[in-house]
Amino acid sequence: MSNVFWDAQDDTDDDGESELRYRRPWWVSGGAVIDLLLLLAIVPVGILSLIPFFFLIYIYLAQVLVWVSPLLVGLNAAIFWWSFRRKQAATTALAALGLAFVAVSFVVLLLWQAQLVILGIPF
16 A cells, blocks of 8 residues: 555644654543543433432532532643643543533532532532
8 A cells, every 4th residue: 555645644743742642641531530430420310310319319419519619620621721732532522521510510509409518618
């Protein structure tokens, strides 16, 4: 096979960072694992929340997410910034999903009229 196809695909960046030449920082990998765990916890509970008893479990999970929301928002904003600059679509989407989970948790708790507690401080 000729090298014509591969030459056309060879587009290097000016700053020397391509997808294969960088190392992912530990905080991005750790944040992605946390976001995946949140995804695996929230989606089934969200689906089961159509049954009235399971909605209370979703309310509890939303209270936990709101409690640690400053940490989650900061971590996911940093991951989003890092992965967007390096054109990492999956990590960017996972960080955006983590931010959306926190926002939906705030909305659910406000609609449920539950007390908002952020890092132990009631609002």
